């Protein structure tokens with residue numbers, strides 16, 4: 001039996017509202033980049049800006 005663990009990266013995008021500061025984390029979509037305008041804020045409907053893109057490694 002192998003005890004080797006495999007890790008799979010999942011890339012996340014963090015969008016930050018310019019008005020209320022709400023941060024929304026979602027999975028990365030093709031075409032995302034830092035400082036791109038994101039979706040509308042779910043709280044105040046202002047525009048958001050992508051402030052961070054990062055990967056998390058999960059064991060599978």
Ligand SMILES: [Zn+2]
Nearest residue numbers: 017020041044
């Ligand atoms: Zn907002």
